[in-house]
Amino acid sequence: MEKPLLSIRQLTVDFKADSGDFRAVDGLSFDIPKGKTVALVGESGSGKSVTAQAILQILPKKAHLSGGSIVFNDPAGTAPLDIAEIGAESDAMHALRGGRIAMIFQEPMTSLSPLHTIGDQIGEALVIHARVGRAEAGKRTMEVLARVGFPDPRRALRTYPFELSGGLRQRAMIAMALITRPALLIADEPTTALDVTTQAQILDLIKELQAETGMSVLLITHDLGVVANVADEVVVMYRGRVMEAGSREDIFRNPQHPYLQALMRAVPRFDMGEDERLRPIREVKSATLARVHAPERPEPKGPILKAEGLTKCFTLRSGWFSGKTRTIHAVNDVNLTLPAGRTLGLVGESGCGKTTVSKMIMRAMQPDAGQVIFDDGTGPRNVFELDGDALTAYRRSVQFIFQDPFSSLNPRMTVYEILTEPLRIHNIGTPDQRYERVKQLLDMVGLDQRSLRRYPHSFSGGQRQRLGIARALALEPRVLLCDEPVSALDVSVQAQVLNLLKDLQSALGLSYIFVSHNLAVVDYIADTIAVMCRGYIVEEAPKTSLFRNPVHPYTQALLAAVPDPDIDHPLDFDKLRTDRFSHPSEWPEPFRLVEGEAGLMKEIEPGHRVRLGSHRALEAA
């Protein structure tokens, strides 16, 4: 049998921390065969990234490799080399790093230096390893940029990372890793920060390049959908140990280890039953949630919240020194209806205007046209005309849950201060009553009451997101705006938070607007789904009919790009390559919108509406 490209045996990595030593990787062993993709799967903290850093010897200062071997059989080199034996800053390691083993990272924005051009950063890798001149490096950089799909590689050489979209930045990272033709590519969550459609393209690109160059890929991810689509072999890690390893077939058809089975149950799928619940790996228990009731208050007769004809334009200055400006329509004639006690899902790629819509609903931003109607049971009123006490009451009724649980909590405030702040601002209750309320809130979200005196940094991502939810609930709101609340979380934690949101909704009678780019998540939690693209709502329907019968080409493309954790439903990369439909002018008739045209929404079945080009809609009428 051919020797594997990389074989890791009994790898152990220890961290020195203030709270004592801690073993991040504990006796890990696995092989990466030549030309194959091995997926390393696990939750955050399972030691996947540390393993990758150990292979490249770029471990953080506090970590050190305390045992085991990492044998690299370079097909181009001579003798097998044990990476664990050589020094991190030795010449051999410098030559290996970036030359024979390259790595791409999760966040393409922060992984590239904002001060250097793409061409400089990519060409640098070649200059270090191949000893080529500047002109030659420029030429090769252009070739590799063209290969990874840059539309204008000559121009791309001189562009800076911040001028590119997330997808192009990740392509630039891939170009940087591949310009030296490495034998092994380590991809650490390469698509987690990207939209589904972009994710599908990047995965496709990695697969293609692998077929071309015959390199091996170590794919680190927590997304089982991605694994099912691109991996040949799968290694499941938990707390630094291998739980289960095997071929993709074995892992998905016949998962043995309870941890792996639990991980698979935690992923939301499209074919879930109406009342089927996700089962997180660790269930969060709340003693009081089952007993709490919605506060007694008048209920609205119609929808609780309505957006009518919301429109917002932004004016961009195209540079510091030029006076040129450009207007973009971030939100175009958006109409939304949120019935009381239900969930409205808002789906779309980044930059489609979902966050702008939620900000306008919060009245954190003034629309150019349109109104938001809120009905608290006393009759519908336009939110933008509220002032004084009525506005304060509206602020109480509508609360926000943020995407990033790390930056949305003030690190200098204790949990108690964070949770009582809304009460203090609105002058509710005596200190004793507030204390009782905070204890109740903590229990509702399944956190221990002893955590009141702790600071946010001592909580995990999922716990912090639950703190964010508790803070939003403090004022007994009627509507919660959730802006990508689970996209920064692991699958298992994601399942916890989604279940919590569902339970809170049924217990407290809350209405949600749930903004996300993950269709499976929206499918799990929402009742009605609106799909947004370039500021337009292109399709809106109850979730069953949207997923059963997606009509708009953009919705179809979005659905087709979601990787399913089921190896019988692989992504159709060929179709994804050709049809993206992310711009109105690419849509086929009758959906095409010409410049400056808004089109019309047409109802095709009860509650299911699709945007058509306006002349088509007129013809139909």
Added chain:
Amino acid sequence: MIRFLLRRLVTMCVTLLIISALVFFIIKLPPGDFLTNQIAELRAQGESASIAKAEFLIQQYGLDEPAWQQYLVWIGVMPGPNGFSGLLQGDWGWSFEFDRPVAEVVGDALWLTLLVNLAVVIFIHVVSIPIAIYSATRQYSVGDYIATFIGYIGLATPSFLLALILLYYMNRWFGVSIGGLYDAQYAGEPWTWDKTKSLLSHLIVPTLVIGLSGTAAMIRRMRANLLDELGKQYYVTAKAKGLPPGKALLKYPFRMSLNPFIADIGNLLPHLISGSVLVSLVLSLPTVGPILLGALKSQDQFLAGFILMFVAVLTVIGMMVSDLLLALLDPRIRLGGSR
């Protein structure tokens, strides 16, 4: 680009105009002026000849006119007794205290001040940047602690005290007099090679004394900035590319951590001039600091006004330079704006 420059130039002029008005009226705020005070003194002594001269000067410089008229004449947009002759025309006015034109009084001092301060700025950067890089890359090592400790001492030592101590011991141990910027024999002499050599050797101690606290502060800030940048993902990327640590450090995190310092250039120049007054007094450096102090005390309005305007011009130009440098070095500023 050109539009931007023009816009900046116009705002600079407006800023300077406002500053000049403020400077002038604040100097004028206390009752009386240098000459009326002097006349009162002379009257008491009964010296009529000097009184006549003082009264002639009052006429000459229009000190009997209302303040706003004096201001307009001073900046040179209104004809005075000698026609249009003010800052705009290059006439910096008359120093009553020294009884000489301001240009003569300030003359050499101006350029020596710039020289000393330039030396200080260079000293600060040359010394603090390597130390900062050392202590940031070896955080919590012995060397880092030593650098930090010395830095704190540097911050906590009053510079005039250090000047006094050095003055005493340099003389006692080496027999060197370090007062002044050149040996006494060269005062008033034309610039020769020997005078320049003397100047350079005298520059060492003032540079050290004035620059010490700045160096300490800079080490602390640079270290903190670098530590922030060292944790960033792009530095890991650079290392994963195979760059040796030293090269990777200089090309990426170091470059990023420079931004706040470039933005600071505008503040640095005036701060150094006003900040070094005490040291200049102690070391009897012929810089503008002590002259300014004297002029303000005796209400020598044209002299004080000119020096303050000079500092203002330096500040405004420094700001402009730092803005341009930032745009040059940081593409996000040059090309950004859309996000």
